[in-house]
Amino acid sequence: MTDTQPRFTDALRHAHAETWDAVVRHRFVRELFAGSVPDTVMAGYLVQDYRFFDDFIRLLGAAICAADSTDARITLARVAGEVAGDENTYFLRCFEALGADEPLRAETPDSPATAGFLALMREAVASQNYAAILAVLVVAEWSYLSWARTAPATLPQDFVHAEWVDLHDGPEFRERVAFLRAELDRVGPGEESVAADFFGRAIALERDFFDDAYAHPLTAARRAASGPEPSGTVRRPRRLRA
Numbered sequence: 001m002t003d004t005q006p007r008f009t010d011a012l013r014h015a016h017a018e019t020w021d022a023v024v025r026h027r028f029v030r031e032l033f034a035g036s037v038p039d040t041v042m043a044g045y046l047v048q049d050y051r052f053f054d055d056f057i058r059l060l061g062a063a064i065c066a067a068d069s070t071d072a073r074i075t076l077a078r079v080a081g082e083v084a085g086d087e088n089t090y091f092l093r094c095f096e097a098l099g100a101d102e103p104l105r106a107e108t109p110d111s112p113a114t115a116g117f118l119a120l121m122r123e124a125v126a127s128q129n130y131a132a133i134l135a136v137l138v139v140a141e142w143s144y145l146s147w148a149r150t151a152p153a154t155l156p157q158d159f160v161h162a163e164w165v166d167l168h169d170g171p172e173f174r175e176r177v178a179f180l181r182a183e184l185d186r187v188g189p190g191e192e193s194v195a196a197d198f199f200g201r202a203i204a205l206e207r208d209f210f211d212d213a214y215a216h217p218l219t220a221a222r223r224a225a226s227g228p229e230p231s232g233t234v235r236r237p238r239r240l241r242a
């Protein structure tokens with residue numbers, strides 16, 4: 001082993017190891033893998049996360065504006081396209097399945113963690129600081145990859161559970177995380193205090209976001225009565241690169 005400097009993003013993660021691990025090992029993650037997140041909790045989580053998702057797209061837009069190279073801008077624009085595609089339709093199919101219709105969603109207030117996250121993302125957008133923006137993007141995507149890759153080979157049959165895992169652990173998602181981390185490794189050291197500040201606040205909000213799913217379930221949500229849920233488990237379709 002040579003004693004080279006750790007990567008900038010590894011150092012940030014290690015500085016927040018306890019909070020990071022609280023996210024990766026959260027009850028929500030365990031129940032997601034088991035297919036046992038109660039529908040009211042899952043619906044509440046997804047309603048809140050669709051708000052997160054909306055501001056996340058703005059944050060990607062801000063990253064596109066603030067990036068310091070054409071290559072980075074093009075990659076970020078591609079990421080924005082992916083997010084607007086598969087991930088958006090997942091939310092809409094879940095809202096349908098869980099009975100979280102538009103009026104119910106509209107009357108649901110932001111949870112405290114959602115309000116905190118939206119404020120943090122808007123602060124990063126307003127800063128026009130690429131390192132600050134990247135710090136929030138890296139926490140959001142890397143922490144989700146970190147828990148998703150601990151999933152068992154067998155996922156629940158219910159698409160609401162299974163696809164949320166798969167969305168955060170395919171080759172495309174891994175590449176996205178690798179790109180975002182490499183960008184923050186490159187520009188973060190020049191903006192160390194800003195990057196560390198946004199990183200630390202973002203990972204605490206990730207933990208709070210999972211906690212809030214249980215504190216604020218969407219009690220009015222109902223599974224669509226279009227037939228019984230398929231039972232049992234299904235072998236996870238591994239999407240490995242050739």
Ligand SMILES: Cc1ncc(CO)c(N)n1
Binds near residue numbers: 052141206
């Ligand atoms: C709160 C939150 N953090 C990260 C992600 C991953 O994009 C997400 N969907 N929601």
